[in-house]
Amino acid sequence: MPNYLSPGVYIEETDTGARPIEAVGTSVAGFVGTAPDVAAGLNDAVAINNFSEFVRIFAKGGTQAGAPPLAAGNHLANAVYGFFLNGGPRCYVVNSPADQPIGTPGKDVDLLGSIDEIALIAAPGRTDAASYEALIASAERLGDRVAILDGPARAEDVEQMTRAVVVGDEGGKGRKSGLRPRDSQRGFGAVYFPWIKGQDALAGAELVAIPPSGHIAGVCARMDLQRGVHKAPANTAIYGALGLTQTIGRAEQNVLNPAGVNVIRSFAREGVLVWGARTIAPSASNWRYLNVRRLASMIEESIERSMRWVVFEPNDRTLWKSIRRDIGAFLTTLWRQGALMGATPEQAFFVKCDEETNPPEEIDAGRVTTLVGIAPVKPAEFVIFRIGQTAAGATVEQV
Structure with a gap:
């Protein structure tokens, strides 16, 4: 208590109001891949705010005098371009050597794991079981992000997309090999199939096959900003998608959708749309919808961050009432x-x-x-x- 020494009116300011909980951001992505300039920012998580910044940092070798021209069809470059084109505000990029497996300890996804603001992670074009496992395991462990996974560009038998690929068994080796990532019991991953066709981000007018994860991450960000994270990122156009590597109709989607495979479809009037909103959780799970998974993660992280003031407070009814109020x-x-x-x-x-x-x-x-x-x-x-x-x-x- 203050020590009052003389008669008079004294005013004391006290903090008695609620401590509002602020919703954390859900639109920042993290990408792992091999950059056009393979030596640029190697094994470092670099913040990128627009595609021009990506080109300046990760494709500078192709802009210097006497440097060889940049190779077209770079998956990482096309993914980052698609992310910003579809409404993504900010991303982190890790340039990982092509011969370095995704999930190497202390590298790639581990570097992204140390950045709290990331809510979406992807390794564009990596469709092997080991890469799937690294991304899903990281998202499950951290609990504050979702892995956006690329299916293969094509599947001669769509039934393969309903079966999980096994680590070390991508070739089948006498067994029926699948093409889908494994289940995530709490829905920390979503897979999209097939790839899209669009102009190459570095080579201009050339039309190339592009893994959709970067564009899908941008769609998620766009929906978050326009409607909120509770809005499913589906039935919306993919900006920059001029076609698909494989046409999927309703009959094929009837097989794929129950297996948690989000189909990208081309419609005569609407163009190329995201036509699925499921995670790779089991079909009976409460976490089978992507917007539900992302909403729950946002709520959990928002409460965790904003309620840190509770730590070491007297554990009594006053504290309990404040927690319920906030x-x-x-x-x-x-x-x-x-x-x-x-x-x-x-x-x-x-x-x-x-x-x-x-x-x-x-x-x-x-x-x-x-x-x-x-x-x-x-x-x-x-x-x-x-x-x-x-x-x-x-x-x-x-x-």
């Missing part, structure tokens, strides 16, 4: 934005932090426990119109 206000804001399902906040979420979640033995152990439940919105993946006919005329029932 988290409740954050989730109410998300509900008002349409991210949570329910006619009222009570239907959309709950926050429980009281004597029941914090009995004496928990308090003695130095722990404060809060239970949070959310009802995320899920995409209208199947829109059904039931059309009937009566003597008075046709009737339509929308489901």
Whole structure:
């Protein structure tokens, strides 16, 4: 207490308001690949804010006097170009030697793992099982990002896309080999098939096959900024996509979609669209939709970052009330934005932090426990119109 020495009116400023929880960003990507200039920024995570900056740093060898021309069809360059073209605001790039496996300890994905703001990771064009495993394992371990995975450019038998490729068994070796990444039980990965065709980012008008992960990461960023992370990044155009390496129709997608393979399709009027919003979680999982996985990760990280003030506070009812107030206000804001399902906040979420979640033995152990439940919105993946006919005329029932 201040020491008051003379009569008078004294004003004290006290911090008694809520501590608002700020939503973390979800639009920054991290890419691993071999740059056009193979020696530029080798095994270092470099922040890139536009494609011109990427060219200056990672393709400078082709712009210097007397330097050989840059090779066309570089997957990393095309992915970064597609990311910014589709609305991505910022990314990190790790130039990894072509002969260095993705997942080498202390390299590539480990470098991206130390950067908190990254929410999407990809290794453009890497479709082998070891690369899939490195990306998925990193996303699962960190819990704050999702791996965007490229399927193969083509599949002669789309049934192969429903079976997981096995590490060290890409060639089959007497077994039926698959082409799909393994399941991620909590949905920390999404695979897209087939590749797109577009102008080469370095060679201009030349049309090349481009792995879609960079463009898809840009689509995710664009949806996040326009609608929010709760909006599924699907039924939207891929800017820069002029065609596909393989045409997929409804019959093929009927096989692929239940297996968690997001199909990129070409429509006569709309052009090339992302036509899937699933993760590689099992089909019965609560994490089978990409927007649900990313929304939950955003909520978890936002609460973790903004609630650090709780550490070492007196573990009593006052603290519990403050926790309920702050988290409740954050989730109410998300509900008002349409991210949570329910006619009222009570239907959309709950926050429980009281004597029941914090009995004496928990308090003695130095722990404060809060239970949070959310009802995320899920995409209208199947829109059904039931059309009937009566003597008075046709009737339509929308489901």
